[in-house]
Amino acid sequence: MKRYRQLKLLLLAFFCAYILAACCIKKFKEGNEIFPIFTWSLFSSIPARESQSYAVQIVEVDGRSFDPPLDFMMAKELLSGAGDINAHYLILRLGKAIDQDGQSEARELRRLFESNYLDGSHAQLKYQVIVNRFNPVEKWKTGRVETALLKEYEVPRRRE
């Protein structure tokens, strides 16, 4: 009986510890998680009528220019990493780091992004990190968005 009570207490303690950890992470940790403990705050907040987001657009590849620049998430025919949802969230972090002048963080995120999502099959690639400001419903209906350039980068071909 004692062992049974201990087991129930252990399970209850684990359960409560998780909830407590999730609340603390929500309060103190940006990003809402310390793997594998997650706050499970998913789609909790409604986006504001005037929202802001970051994106990458491809300006030039192997000397070929794109006017208007090509949205990275739509460039699947050009880049194998395009369209990957993980790339999208990485771009959001990169854009935020640049916007908030976090130079070392931006440098690391840029390295992670270029190594894993800009494949090395091109000799030269120029891309821009931009900030988009929009009303979500209006943008969905009409495509209307205000764009501002944050930074432009050029990627040489990786050496074999």
Add this chain to the structure above:
Amino acid sequence: MKVFRRLRRFLSAPGPVDRGAIFAKQSQTFVACVWTVRLFYIVQLFFLPAIFEDWVEWRQVTVLEPLWPVFWVEAVGISVSVDFIVALFAIGLFGAAAFPQLRSFRVLAFAGLLLYSAFKNSFGKIGHSTHAWIYVSFVLMFLPSIRRDGSSGARMFRQKYLSVILGAQAMVLMLYSLSGFWKVWAAIMQTSRGELSALSVDGFSYLIANRLLQNNVESLFGPFLIQHSWVGAVSFLAAIYVELFAVLALFRHPLHRWWGLGLIGLHLGSELILSVGFSKNILLLGILLVSSPFQPATSDVKGVLRLLPGAGLLYPRGRPATSAQLT
């Protein structure tokens, strides 16, 4: 422990509940629990082919942002580390599927799953499709060991086993309740600040539009709900109800199957509306809740409706649901 008993009664259906029927079927429920555990590991074998495809790509990776369980991979060598992680996971799974009664294999399966998931999420973004599996795998490590002669032994042994399975269900349902809680919390905060919120008629429309734009995807029902915000608002509130009160279903056994189906419906809805997939969770809900070993064999509609959170307000107190109504 009176505290446990009082807590359970408080969270269970309004009025006293006849629990005699449930404990009378302890042996039968125990057998079902053993199968649930085996099924949990067998189903994960289904994930291995996709993992093997990742394996080929991961051996070529040179740069990553390792999470803490795999902090060592760059020092050891990414290629070798990936080989080790995948092998550990596969061996642990095969062992646990074949011999779920052996704790050593359950521990290996958990370690392999944790390392695999950590590596998979070490590329700048953490996905959450395997988190619930990790939690359940962790809890199942605490299952009491079945005797070598295969017998279940004393009643207390079976009760411990059932308690761990309940604990696993609790972990899964808790995640949904947390998700529902934060939605309610955000709704209150945003409303108090005069911002758009889940309580706004067009709140869900904005959420859908933002999500579809963010991922540059289309969904089957998203456009309809953006255009008809009232329908979206009601859908969102229904989703919050199913999430928020999920953990209460744990204490109301006849609700297990239906709440599991409700949560699966929520995932299917999010796929059709937001283009957000959570297919692995659907499997887990199917194993732990829709096929819950605690679910009574039969249940009447009125009895189930009485158990819905909030439905107690519609029924007079002092009329306990009997075991005949619950079974």
